[in-house]
Amino acid sequence: MILTLTPNPALDVTYQVDRLRPGHTHRVGTVSERAGGKGFNVSRVLHEMGVPTLAVAPAGGVLGDSIRADLEASGVPHALLPVSAPSRMTVAVVPGDEDPTLFNEAGCALPDEDWDRLLALVAQRLEEAGVLVCSGSMPPAAPADLCARVVELARRWRVPVVVDTSGPALVAAAKAGADVLKPNTAELLEALDVPDPVDGARALCGYGAGAVVLSRGADGMVAVTAEGEWRAVPPFAVRGNATGAGDAAVAALSTGVEEQWEWPLRLRAAVAWSAAAVASPLAGSVDTPTLHRIYDDVLVESL
Template structure:
């Protein structure tokens, strides 16, 4: 079976706290707590699995939290092969208030040794023969080469596998220069990387297509078929954590389709992820309401 292969360079145990009102310097009573295996690529695989799309999640994990990630993915039925490494897996915390605003706290993760990074590369290389698309998502862990995802992009190209990369900073620039088929920064990440709001700046470096997340305003894209914007019909209330990962899952799932259809799917899946309580899932009711009402325009 061919799969969408996801690589999460820096996985995490995602913890979500729901509070009434977030006030710095005050004690808060947490109403609900949710924990699950996280990191952007794992969220992508979780969305794809939920949609019935074959996927395999790869990434390095270590320590007690690494065991928690394996157990959670196994319980959810998400196919995975997590590489045991010496570096301990990190934790991220999202505090969501009644207004739907999420405040995130993200640990950097333990340093990954060069040997463990090469073991991860070998694991990805082994699975490329059965991949329809390679997705590289999230930050690179301390110790990984800055062109780590770019190297995987080049290896995938050599195997005839298209790539979608969602990262930031120097790793984003390197992936674009390596010729990634799609790079998907958000607007702040685009500005940080190239000092511009223009997606074409990353295409000029070598990326075939650039899709920029605009939050509640949808996406802006520079593609081989032209430039487009895609907007949801209205703002969706909820937890935006994981909305970008749902968009990446949609872009991977629709590889080869017309760009307006790909962008419509990305915006609809992203909106449905906001309405879902946890990253890695979609709200089917919102998805049905939004999908045909996403507005895609050529710019």
Template sequence: MILTVTANPALDVSYRVDELRPGQTHRIRAVHERAGGKGFNVSRVLYDQGVPTLALGPVGGILGDSLRADLVDSGVPHDLLPVAAATRMTIAVVATEATMFNEPGGPLSTADWLRLAGLVGEYLPTTDVLVCSGSLPLDAPDETYADLVGLAREAGVPTVVDAGGPVLRAAAEAGAAVLKPNAEELAAAVGFDDPLRGARLLKEAGAGAVLVSLGADGTLLVTDEGEWRAAPPYPIAGNPTGAGDAAVAALADGLRRGLPWPDRLALAVTWSAAAVAAPLAGMMDADTLAEIEGKVAVVPL
């Protein structure tokens, strides 16, 4: 199976409005609440595609109860670790584009981090790929994901990490199999804005491969076997909130199945585009998925 770790879960609330007008009162057309956090979104995508997955994460407080109830209702397999820190909330206001408001996560104790690592260790013997995805709570060490990468390597399990800044750099140095930052997260990790140069630097630091999502400019991939760039066959309109999570799900599934790197890149771009066309993170639009499947051009750099 693919095991996902969401270190900083949230209850995601989405408001749909006709137009976002700062300083004005808004009438909300639709409200959606669901268990949020990048790793949970990855597991949702995998589950919907029939890929075996299990989602792990620490939760606490009333919002933690709501998050747990949503995962139960969705059917996504999970094992949530009860902690004292209250689960946070994120709010997306969606008009022509999404405006995000993300609360910080409450700090976890050292004992809770050790319990979470122990929970991951329990499942590694039955895991094909470990995914560590999303931000960290307040005061969490930058090496939090790197420690899980090391734990997985000892068990012979490759890890995909979706993070940014020093957390991403530490994961590279720990030998993560795949890193999946966006351009901003990559720049925060390497200190400059050139995505190709930054991806090469992180690979030289110890990562097996680095995939960088560049929004409208497509996606680039740096590996030992080659370097490529890819983009959807045409622009996809919608909500990009969960696009990166769908790409991570595709990378993990491609790694699990042993697909060639260009095929993994094409799958990541396809799933990411289908997620943009879906209304909520953790979903893919079936029509878009069917329409662009096999049409993503992968070009060597």
């Protein structure tokens, strides 16, 4: 199965409104609440696509209870570590079919012993895992080497590891030897002082990453690997909620790693799953009709 780690989970709340008008009162059409965080979204997509998965994360407080209850109700297999620090909340305001406006709390700091307990929980499950995914932001005051420690733990168990994070943790994961990194353009340019994001992807591989898949929104993705470099673009733009698009891409990439697909096929699946996620109203899901319309027509070519 594919094991996912969400270091900074949240209760995701989504408000649907007719339109967004700053400074005005809004009447909310529908409200949805979900266990959120990038790793949870990856596990949701994998579970929906019939790929065995287990979601690991710390959870605390009332919102942590809500996260646990939602995962149980959704049927996503999970192993949550109880902690004293309260879990955070994120809010997405979606006006009609326009792009959402997001409000993301930073999260609460955990003591060092909780991070040690979390890594021990991951280690307990690695024997069952074909791939480990570490996905999402690092909470405030998290150990600077946390992401690197996750990668090193997976490598000790000879389990491939896919990392989707940002900032110094992205560089640390590369230097620790992550098998696949999946930054978007903004995250890569934030982490590295380079004018060209593709050159930045090559730099991360030079640091030690096995491959880097650069997400470029509607322009598709670029993969820089030891086997070659490719780009893939969807046949048409999909409008909707792009919040979980990158997570769907990570789900596809981790499936490709586990199944040992060739890189062009991994990239095709990542672009198609990502686009289908945009068509779904909630993060952590893909729209099956959109997936079927797009998949065969994704253009994959060598750089």
